[in-house]
Amino acid sequence: xxxxxxxxxxxxxxxxxxxxxxxxxxxxxxxxxxxxxxxxxxxxxxxxxxxxxxxxxxxxxxxxxxxxxxxxxxxxxxxxxxxxxxxxxxxxxxxxxxxxxxxxxxxxxxxxxxxxxxxxxxxxxxxxxxxxxxxxxxxxxxxxxxxxxxxxxxxxxxxxxxxxxxxxxxxxxxxxxxxxxxxxxxxxxxxxxxxxxxxxxxxxxxxxxxxxxxxxxxxxxxxxxxxxxxxxxxxxxxxxxxxxxxxxxxxxxxxxxxxxxxxxxxxxxxxxxxxxxxxxxxxxxxxxxxxxxxxxxxxxxxxxxxxxxxxxxxxxxxxxxxxxxxxxxxxxxxxxxxxxxxxxxxxxxxxxxxxxxxxxxxxxxxxxxxxxxxxxxxxxxxxxxxxxxxxxxxxxxxxxxxxxxxxxxxxxxxxxxxxxxxxxxxxxxxxxxxxxxxxxxxxxxxxxxxxxxxxxxxxxxxxxxxxxxx
Amino acid sequence: xxxxxxxxxxxxxxxxxxxxxxxxxxxxxxxxxxxxxxxxxxxxxxxxxxxxxxxxxxxxxxxxxxxxxxxxxxxxxxxxxxxxxxxxxxxxxxxxxxxxxxxxxxxxxxxxxxxxxxxxxxxxxxxxxxxxxxxxxxxxxxxxxxxxxxxxxxxxxxxxxxxxxxxxxxxxxxxxxxxxxxxxxxxxxxxxxxxxxxxxxxxxxxxxxxxxxxxxxxxxxxxxxxxxxxxxxxxxxxxxxxxxxxxxxxxxxxxxxxxxxxxxxxxxxxxxxxxxxxxxxxxxxxxxxxxxxxxxxxxxxxxxxxxxxxxxxxxxxxxxxxxxxxxxxxxxxxxxxxxxxxxxxxxxxxxxxxxxxxxxxxxxxxxxxxxxxxxxxxxxxxxxxxxxxxxxxxxxxxxxxxxxxxxxxxxxxxxxxxxxxxxxxxxxxxxxxxxxxxxxxxxxxxxxxxxxxxxxxxxxxxxxxxxxxx
Numbered sequence: 016x017x018x019x020x021x022x023x024x025x026x027x028x029x030x031x032x033x034x035x036x037x038x039x040x041x042x043x044x045x046x047x048x049x050x051x052x053x054x055x056x057x058x059x060x061x062x063x064x065x066x067x068x069x070x071x072x073x074x075x076x077x078x079x080x081x082x083x084x085x086x087x088x089x090x091x092x093x094x095x096x097x098x099x100x101x102x103x104x105x106x107x108x109x110x111x112x113x114x115x116x117x118x119x120x121x122x123x124x125x126x127x128x129x130x131x132x133x134x135x136x137x138x139x140x141x142x143x144x145x146x147x148x149x150x151x152x153x154x155x156x157x158x159x160x161x162x163x164x165x166x167x168x169x170x171x172x173x174x175x176x177x178x179x180x181x182x183x184x185x186x187x188x189x190x191x192x193x194x195x196x197x198x199x200x201x202x203x204x205x206x207x208x209x210x211x212x213x214x215x216x217x218x219x220x221x222x223x224x225x226x227x228x229x230x231x232x233x234x235x236x237x238x239x240x241x242x243x244x245x246x247x248x249x250x251x252x253x254x255x256x257x258x259x260x261x262x263x264x265x266x267x268x269x270x271x272x273x274x275x276x277x278x279x280x281x282x283x284x285x286x287x288x289x290x291x292x293x294x295x296x297x298x299x300x301x302x303x304x305x306x307x308x309x310x311x312x313x314x315x316x317x318x319x320x321x322x323x324x325x326x327x328x329x330x331x332x333x334x335x336x337x338x339x340x341x342x343x344x345x346x347x348x349x350x351x352x353x354x355x356x357x358x359x360x361x362x363x364x365x366x367x368x369x370x371x372x373x374x375x376x377x378x379x380x381x382x383x384x385x386x387x388x389x390x391x392x393x394x395x396x397x398x399x400x401x402x403x404x405x406x407x408x409x410x411x412x413x414x415x416x417x418x419x420x421x422x423x424x425x426x427x428x429x430x431x432x433x434x435x436x437x438x439x440x441x442x443x444x445x446x447x448x449x450x451x452x453x454x455x456x457x458x459x460x461x462x463x464x465x466x467x468x469x470x471x472x473x474x475x476x477x478x479x480x481x482x483x484x485x
Numbered sequence: 486x487x488x489x490x491x492x493x494x495x496x497x498x499x500x501x502x503x504x505x506x507x508x509x510x511x512x513x514x515x516x517x518x519x520x521x522x523x524x525x526x527x528x529x530x531x532x533x534x535x536x537x538x539x540x541x542x543x544x545x546x547x548x549x550x551x552x553x554x555x556x557x558x559x560x561x562x563x564x565x566x567x568x569x570x571x572x573x574x575x576x577x578x579x580x581x582x583x584x585x586x587x588x589x590x591x592x593x594x595x596x597x598x599x600x601x602x603x604x605x606x607x608x609x610x611x612x613x614x615x616x617x618x619x620x621x622x623x624x625x626x627x628x629x630x631x632x633x634x635x636x637x638x639x640x641x642x643x644x645x646x647x648x649x650x651x652x653x654x655x656x657x658x659x660x661x662x663x664x665x666x667x668x669x670x671x672x673x674x675x676x677x678x679x680x681x682x683x684x685x686x687x688x689x690x691x692x693x694x695x696x697x698x699x700x701x702x703x704x705x706x707x708x709x710x711x712x713x714x715x716x717x718x719x720x721x722x723x724x725x726x727x728x729x730x731x732x733x734x735x736x737x738x739x740x741x742x743x744x745x746x747x748x749x750x751x752x753x754x755x756x757x758x759x760x761x762x763x764x765x766x767x768x769x770x771x772x773x774x775x776x777x778x779x780x781x782x783x784x785x786x787x788x789x790x791x792x793x794x795x796x797x798x799x800x801x802x803x804x805x806x807x808x809x810x811x812x813x814x815x816x817x818x819x820x821x822x823x824x825x826x827x828x829x830x831x832x833x834x835x836x837x838x839x840x841x842x843x844x845x846x847x848x849x850x851x852x853x854x855x856x857x858x859x860x861x862x863x864x865x866x867x868x869x870x871x872x873x874x875x876x877x878x879x880x881x882x883x884x885x886x887x888x889x890x891x892x893x894x895x896x897x898x899x900x901x902x903x904x905x906x907x908x909x910x911x912x913x914x915x916x917x918x919x920x921x922x923x924x925x926x927x928x929x930x931x932x933x934x935x936x937x938x939x940x941x942x943x944x945x946x947x948x949x950x951x952x953x954x955x
Contacts, residue, residue, distance in 0.1 A: 065715040068592035076591075111581060122538035122771070125907065137574050195602035214907035238910035242771070245535040299594070301712070437595065440708035
């Protein structure tokens, strides 16, 4: 049929208009749709892991990642997209590390240097290994007792849903090398702070105390560390000698940057909702779960909220640079923007598995809003927690402003299988769980971005002008 | 009480003697005890993976492995322990390989050279990558169409209990490089023939047809191969260029060897029962599941059988050398011993997971013996299969003699997660399942080693002298 009568045309228009009304998405339908079929978060993390890959902070790879993210945000409807550069002291890992048992049982182990550690030089160093079962045992070793030795700390990590074992096992990586160096060790090797059984060591940052010269230090893969422990059992007191070749170095000041983008709110004078993740990764993986997924989740949430109608407040996404190596991006962002109030901050940086709990730092000061969020996310299987939200690593600005924070707690059971390893790749992301993240984030961000009162207190914001329709 | 009356002493002696009788182990009690508490197999595989580690064929590491195994067999009561040397053409993997996407999406992939492939030279080669979804697609490519290109075959493998997918996916590794070279490719990369999702490539042998000059060829880890496939989807026809640095080389003729040991039977003139495994491993793992576990299992079975009383026939263990790189040990053993009849051959070389099925090649010619074995292993959850046993790779001598074979089929569901990767380490062995292997092997080897008739026919062996008590 090619012709249409005026009456029919009018009817058609009426029907179309009804259909359009029926199809106007609400925050709830947007969140529900995300649970079923979100492709936005996946597109980000698939894209950046495929087209960029590893994005070690301060390097040209991170710069490519920032350029890629800027382009992606612009292509996906974000406004005020920018790359805000800052300078940083940049450490690079050098050639693939080597850890070889010289005697009594010659074998090669998989090792990765820890961030900010020193080089052995290309010829390496060879020394006797002294084993400690924990940082506590290492601390108890006499001053000078490790002179000329390689310290080995064999503390293991177990899986926890909330990731709390990181606090227990993490010090092995964070401080053992510094403690050993202070006692004279020429180098330190640790069992990976990780929960897997693969020949993929877990790197990460380590700290040397003021006045202690950094030494070479690396993480052995868990199977290799277990092998070294067995060597001690079998050697019957014979010395175990290791040759270590680790060639990381500092390359001086280079540029990193924070990528930002916005969904502009109806009242841009209100403090924005800040959603954070980090764009950099360690050199050895592709930054899929840490933290490409996080950037995809927050961007998808902002996008979904905007599709349910322009939000009252601006939603700003912050893809921070140089998080892994010392939160340089978080510090730089706070320094640059400290005078611009943030309404509330949220970060996604714990993989892509299911959100199971929600915490805020305004449960006591604004119980109505906390309860509203809790009720809204219940249908996604998210319970209300009683912890005081502390915010992610890239939310320094909110902490510096003593602002409102929401933590959407992800299931971290398998996060430390992959954390800071070559195995941080796209195939580890379960799209069903990723979508649950996007759904929960959409719901929560939508509520926060349409909240006209102070997030922290529920009272009117003194400086906020009256908004039509509120 | 310090003193004892003569009557009490006599009673004590009687009780002791009864207890001793009750404790005389039978084959059945030995097998049952192995299921509960065997430590013999574990001791072997823990020892060789810890004290020797990787044992690439023809290298000094394999020689250390042979020396270690000789010492271990002697220390554990085996007789006629020997290392039977043979010469072989030896390939070594060179420096760790590199596979870097140069454009359009610069990234580094994890790669391992395939056995017997050529070097790119230390400066590597850079060329456009052409993707094929299967060997069939590669075969269909026009002659000369790959001139100057790197072929990439992306065929994937799925898990199967019986390992049968190896036959489907294996050709990607076995023949793709040769086919691509014939069509002009300068190199070949493949998706690993493996079922895991870790950045640990699966190496293994490959064949170049007669007249085709070997090229460089390597296996990408599965996450990296998937990434390369996504690059093709995203590049929209733009060429994808890879730099490949693989530096394997042949080092000429070197020595390998077969380690043998025996539990001598009551009638050493009867053909022995031959239990095989292989001692060598690829360079990248520690040869725990492939095949340290197998050597541990067969040695434990021979040991357990001997504890139930000296067996009628000699049980010989063959820890073959140089299996991975072309069955050189198997060929050498057959050549050296072809004139010495073997009663029956069995091999353990499929990991350390549970045995679930038993096959023989005498089910029709000696049904009584087949049934006897089937009934004896039923209590361990092992069913009788109807396949004709073909024997393991190191049983060339038995196949050359057209002798009797028994296959104790292991659960291979997770075998190809680990096969030929750095992840072939001790922690992958489940001691509960390892013990089930030892129990089943003890039972089966005990029956076979005490069988006076021909294994294949159940009839008297013409040349066998009469044995007291048979």
